[in-house]
Amino acid sequence: MTISTSEPNAPDLIRARAAELGFDVCRIADARAAWPASGRLAEFVENGRHGEMGWIADTQDRRRHPTAMWDGARSAIMLGVNYGPDHDPLEALNDKSRGVISVYAQGDDYHELIKGRLKQLAGWLVARFGGDLKVFVDTAPLMEKPLAERAGLGWQGKHTNLVSREFGSWLFLGSILTELDLAPDDTSGGSCGQCRACLDVCPTKAFPAPYQLDARRCISYLTIELKGPIPPEFRPMLGNRIYGCDDCLSVCPWNKFASASREMRLVAREELKSPALEDLARLDDSAFRALFAKNPVKRIGRDRFIRNVLYAIGNSGDPALATLAQEHLADPSPLVRGAAVWALSRLLEPEVFKGLRKQVRETDREVMAEWAV
Known part of the structure; x- marks a missing residue:
């Protein structure tokens, strides 16, 4: 069922409420439009680049389109929280006596922080406009980065992460699928151009080509997802990275526009900055x-x-x-x-x-x- 709102400025009202709740960006995509991302996912799985992340292959059918997750979805409200650090994360790699934890994991779990705000926004949406909806924060088989690109939050860069003109490579994503038929925003039309800094900095050469990732070589995968011993060939390349890797994100030139959010700031714990x-x-x-x-x-x-x-x-x-x-x-x-x-x-x-x-x-x-x- 498609539900049309009686307020033509509904998207602006939604964005205003999202800003009040601490989200740095909020844009809308048509959840029913064509979905080329499913083809890229199929190739990723077919080539075995998902490694031991069997849940990606197991949920591939549900990832093929947003409406495969929920056939009632008509619009996708995509939200972003900027977690840009106030320092260069690569500097910590120089002190080999200390471990390096990825920026996003130096404080409280962002899933919980964002989920609470998303639920507040969802409750407001239902009360104001009606209609059913579903909330997601990177824990369900919904391909959020392609949806965010469609909504105009940015574009998937050569490192396969989302790149934003305003926030660089430092955006946490959250999404709300809704029955509401909302006017979609235009895509950002951004591009990485000739830049390949993220590809060149990768210690393990995890990018077989621009816009392609082989997770089996990615330090984030190796230190977080891989359950057994890390293959010997990659161990020296880990350096002092003990949870995740920020290299490809840190060198993105668009980061010069990013600074940590003041509304929903993810505060790093001192004991986890460089333990x-x-x-x-x-x-x-x-x-x-x-x-x-x-x-x-x-x-x-x-x-x-x-x-x-x-x-x-x-x-x-x-x-x-x-x-x-x-x-x-x-x-x-x-x-x-x-x-x-x-x-x-x-x-x-x-x-x-x-x-x-x-x-x-x-x-x-x-x-x-x-x-x-």
């Missing part, structure tokens, strides 16, 4: 959960996180940190033990490493393979 690897390596499960309470890092669990920390220790070049790695040779998790072995192989002299190998009893096949390198 010492020495402190992180000592986290047990309880301490891990306490440190990352209400934070997205908590979702990957202590073992996967310590795996990342140990790889960073191995990349630190500091033999003094070898003791920390050695302490994890008896960790209950094979994932952690394997990462500890790799770190030691990088920090100890070959003869010392071989001697240590003779002292350790290991039965897990994957960990034994780390010792055999």
Whole structure:
């Protein structure tokens, strides 16, 4: 059922209310229009570039069009929250004794922050205009970036993330699908031009071509989504990145227009801005959960996180940190033990490493393979 509003200025009223709630941008797209993004998704999955993210393939049919998510959708209200940092995130890569957590994960979980505001906007929409609706914040099989591009929030850049003229590459997205038949906004018509800074900066060369991503090579995927050991070829390229990677976002020249939102600012916790690897390596499960309470890092669990920390220790070049790695040779998790072995192989002299190998009893096949390198 299509519901037409009796107020011709409904889009302007919606934008005004969104601004009052702290959203930095709000625009509208036709949810029923043609959807070329489904073809790109099919190619992505067919080439296996989604890696272990099986949920992408499993929900591919629901992602093929916004109306496949909900056949009642007529308009998509797309909202953005700017989380542009007040510093250059790449500077933190220079201190190898400290870990680097992606900007978006240095504070409270943005899903919860944005979802609350979206629900407030949704409630206001129903009360003012009527009609059914559904709210999304990056947790359902709705392709939000193509919808945001259609609504004119920006365009998908060569790094496949959304780029905005006003906010650069730093926009969190939220969306409301509604039965309301609202006048859509024009697309932004933006372009990356000849710039390829995001492609060239990627440590693992995760972009096989402009506007294409191979998630299997992406540090964000490797440190967050991959459940097992990270392939050895990529470990040195991680540097001290222990959760996510901001490189391709940070170098986008459109970022010069971005500054952190004052209305719904995502405040970074001091202890997560540039935490010492020495402190992180000592986290047990309880301490891990306490440190990352209400934070997205908590979702990957202590073992996967310590795996990342140990790889960073191995990349630190500091033999003094070898003791920390050695302490994890008896960790209950094979994932952690394997990462500890790799770190030691990088920090100890070959003869010392071989001697240590003779002292350790290991039965897990994957960990034994780390010792055999």
